[in-house]
Amino acid sequence: MTDTTSFAQTFGREPEHRYSAPGRANLIGEHTDYNDGYVLPFAIDRRTTSWIAARSDRLLRVTSTAATPGDVVELSLDDLAPAAMNGWSAYVFGIAWALRERGADLSDKSGFDIFIDSTVPVGAGLSSSAAIECGIALAFNDLWELGLDRKELARVGQFSENNAVGAPTGIMDQSASLLGEEDAAVFLDCRTLDTAVVDLALSTNNLEILVMDTRVEHAHATGGYAARRASCERGAEALGVPALRDVGVNDLPRAEKLLDAETFRRVRHIVTENQRVLDTVDVLREQGPRAIGDLLVASHRSMRDDFEISTPELDLAVDTALEHGAVGARMTGGGFGGSAIALVDREARTTIANAVTAAFAAAGYAEPVLFTVHAAQGARAEL
Template identity: 65%
Template sequence: MTASSVSQEFEKHVGHPPLGVWSAPGRVNLIGEHTDYNEGFVFPFAIDRRTEVALGLRSDRVIRVATAFSPEVVEIAIDDLSPDAVEGWSAYPLGVAWALGEFGADLSGVPGVDLYIDSKVPVGAGLSSSAAIESSVALALDEVWGLGLSRETLARVGQLAENRAVGAPTGIMDQSASLLAHADAGVFLDCRSLDAEVIPLGFAPADLAVLIVDTHVEHAHATGGYAARRASCEAGARALGVDSLRDLDIDDLPRAEAELDDETFRRVRHIITENQRVLDTVRTLRLEGPGAIGALLDASHVSMRDDFEISVPQLDLAVETAQAEGAVGARMTGGGFGGAAIALVAVDRVDAIAAAVHEAFAAAGYRAPTTFTVSPSEGARRDV
């Protein structure tokens, strides 16, 4: 859906044109999985699939939200906003409105708004459709309410909304990627300091493309698997006497293995080695270019499959097939337990590798995946 069509849908629901249209992208995490809430390093990039929100001002203090993906229209007074007062899909935009006040924004005099949301970011694929909603709404409300918050703060607003209103214990990576990204680049983010550096990726000059394999095995961060992994990481940090697993490096692995039970050790090992893989990926991109990062992507998937145990057979099959067909590197991406895999492939091999993945899924009796390429894109913006 384009900005003009979102505007038209808004007018159908509300009866007048919107004040403006804002959009924010989903993201692919190139490498650095589950490291964000451990205060580690991540390296995502925004994708050219976006969520759009049309917004108009109201004469009262009510927020009214409609969307293309649900027939439900939700209304709530600004003064009644709280994490417990929102639920379902509306918890994402309404949670953002609540969270703005938690970061010092004075909402006592702001007007109500009508919102209409549509998205081209696949839901449940691990491409952060949630952060795309949060970031577009946060940018829109910040502008029309005149709050003057930085994009870094808006990322924290989105994370708080997801943690408290949605109930998903996620880190800050997704919102940071959606708000801070530049075209043709990744966001190298230190999740402890929140320092972010935009790193050129160089995929197009190297004739490389990022192929997404959406397995259609849906995941939900608010359910138990994600929370259990976070709890294991926190338990490992406590047992090893550190504030977070960020404080450990490769040299600490022997002590961790000696002091932790096997499962907790493997969770900790994934985080320590994944942090190192992020640093190695950034360094390799700078020194050798994108064609040299494949082994790091491959190793990341093995670690998520075996140590963190967040892959599923469909993700493993997608990764193994892409590798066998000549991908530079491949890994699952996102929180795990379903979602999507990514493969860095030569442009002239995209169709052949996608076809091979489809054939492998059919042979295994799995639901047919959806395959498509994405390009590193710019972050949240006002479109109209």
């Protein structure tokens, strides 16, 4: 992480506060969130840190370690509007705008100088965007004394990403980043926002999560993700339900008769993925993490074949990990690139990682980035 020197070099003074929020990996439950369904993500021990100092005027001034030194983007609280935002700084400005749009009175608030640093890989399907949003949302809530709870801050983050950034994502990423706990996943009902902490018990079972970043970058604001969401909405409308959450596995024969082949495949993924999330929660509670491998594999096949969001690189990572002893593996995140995860024995981690790297080299793909992640605490004030 950056130190106070970087902030001081940019803004000419010391920071007063430090907030951080984690990225997330999704154990299971992909594209179910915006269908009012179920998800089972966990916050990871890769975090985005925001160093902050209050200003006496209304300006928000933002930079990051990824920006050119001295390149500061600024926007007045009086000028907050999606049209005034672009690039990565929209993840910061959008939170202030979303807070105001959702009822916060910012008329008497002062701005901030903000310096952002991150260890969450960008474009890897680990929600680097939500890590920015959630740390900033928690900071603004505290420093402006808005009094919102973490579930409302998750809604603020989603509202900002949907309407300021322009990415039609669900609420899973923000919920995981704000509500995560050590060595546990967050079981989230995306309709009610009811949550339950589910013990992963990975360390006691000598297991780890290996992230396999294919380095094929994706972007939620582009077409593939939006097209899948639109297909789900068409399917729900044709089936006469508010959302695909309201369709069960037993309804699929009727759905197949009503829908065109492509829309049916999209619907089948969501319906079966919701059931897999519920089954995974039950299995974790009753049998432990070693028993969830088949559910992870079935999830990947559904995303590959029915939702068609995988890539050859993701498939190769998953298949290679399984061939070399992973308990289970699947792509994670929105798809069209990004990362896969594998549930692996600690002693087998290096062997599996080396096998995946060799397989990518043999296929002529860019070398993947492989690292383990652990379930971590959600967004927090650190200074």
